[in-house]
Amino acid sequence: MFAVYADSFSTQDPLSGLVVGERPDPEVPPGWTTVTVKAASLNHHDLWTLRGVGLREEALPMILGCDAAGYDEEGNEVLVHAVVSDPDWSGDETLDPGRSLLSERYQGTFAEKVAVPRGNVVPKPASLSFEEAACLPTAWLTAYRMLFVQGGLKPGETVLVQGAGGGVATALITLARAGGLRVLATSRDEAKRARALEIGAHEVYEAGARLPFRVDAVMETVGRATWSHSVRSLRPGGTLITSGATSGPQLDDAGLTRIFFLQLRVIGSTMGTRGELAALASMLDATGVRPLVDRTLPMDQAREALAAMAAGELFGKIVLTR
Numbered sequence: 001m002f003a004v005y006a007d008s009f010s011t012q013d014p015l016s017g018l019v020v021g022e023r024p025d026p027e028v029p030p031g032w033t034t035v036t037v038k039a040a041s042l043n044h045h046d047l048w049t050l051r052g053v054g055l056r057e058e059a060l061p062m063i064l065g066c067d068a069a070g071y072d073e074e075g076n077e078v079l080v081h082a083v084v085s086d087p088d089w090s091g092d093e094t095l096d097p098g099r100s101l102l103s104e105r106y107q108g109t110f111a112e113k114v115a116v117p118r119g120n121v122v123p124k125p126a127s128l129s130f131e132e133a134a135c136l137p138t139a140w141l142t143a144y145r146m147l148f149v150q151g152g153l154k155p156g157e158t159v160l161v162q163g164a165g166g167g168v169a170t171a172l173i174t175l176a177r178a179g180g181l182r183v184l185a186t187s188r189d190e191a192k193r194a195r196a197l198e199i200g201a202h203e204v205y206e207a208g209a210r211l212p213f214r215v216d217a218v219m220e221t222v223g224r225a226t227w228s229h230s231v232r233s234l235r236p237g238g239t240l241i242t243s244g245a246t247s248g249p250q251l252d253d254a255g256l257t258r259i260f261f262l263q264l265r266v267i268g269s270t271m272g273t274r275g276e277l278a279a280l281a282s283m284l285d286a287t288g289v290r291p292l293v294d295r296t297l298p299m300d301q302a303r304e305a306l307a308a309m310a311a312g313e314l315f316g317k318i319v320l321t322r
């Protein structure tokens, strides 16, 4: 079948290991099923995979992609939950120590078909297009859990979103606004700051700028480049939720003194549960809020799409279609 996959790793030139070609049809273990992919969205995770972060050489060749929307074997319109936990695991799938994401241990979604455990198939609301639905399972689910589950944020509270242009960041801004929060956002880029206002931010600032007031919570996916600013931007007792480190995990100043003296809370967040994915889909269905799609390309143009993400030339999600 047609597939986009990693054949080798390179930290310096991640796209050098990318192949747009053919792979065997998926093997379907007992309890698993296949989904015919109509749309899949890119995540920074796909670049980490091409760099060799999170999977071993023996796993190659590995089809890229965590997210998909398409048809199940009965022809129903579905979403794929990307977190694969042990079949015997019960409760929050993200807390299973043995869990993996599609494209880490099991083949990913940038293909004609993807095999997933039956329980990972979630109904797609008819009101969402395949392209919109394909944005939900990783970036939008991560944003939903950061804000409303790990952050426990309530209407009227204030939140700062760092690095406004990314897939997770645009989801954070849109969902926070829909959830009744006061939303501040930073970006390195003036045009991205302007667009952040359009999608729901109340106020935007240059990366690292001093804010006029301290916020209840900060949503962090950037890491080294923004961490100190995030810690400095919180009110006493405020909460920093971290789910990524695009600019690197090595911190110049972790802000420990501020963290203990101001009694800040630092909470990690990863993906979300199947139930949270279903709740997110219902929230979009009910509110009319939609993922911001930067561009849609045919899946055989995956190289161009990944190059744009590597260069940071995006605002929102890039979607690949079949």
Ligand SMILES: NC(=O)c1ccc[n+]([C@@H]2O[C@H](COP(=O)([O-])OP(=O)(O)OC[C@H]3O[C@@H](n4cnc5c(N)ncnc54)[C@H](OP(=O)(O)O)[C@@H]3O)[C@@H](O)[C@H]2O)c1
Pocket: 042, 043, 044, 045, 048, 138, 139, 142, 162, 163, 164, 165, 166, 167, 168, 169, 186, 187, 188, 189, 192, 207, 221, 222, 225, 226, 243, 244, 245, 246, 247, 269, 270, 271, 309, 312, 314, 316
């Ligand atoms: N834990 C999880 O479950 C989970 C799930 C999804 C994503 N993530 C992680 O979250 C991060 C974002 O993912 P994504 O898919 O949204 O990526 P993306 O679409 O490529 O976005 C990258 C973001 O990083 C910002 N950025 C990059 N370099 C920066 C720098 N030097 N200084 C300031 N900002 C910088 C960009 O902001 P501006 O260009 O606007 O400044 C942009 O918001 C990745 O590290 C990813 O691995 C984690």
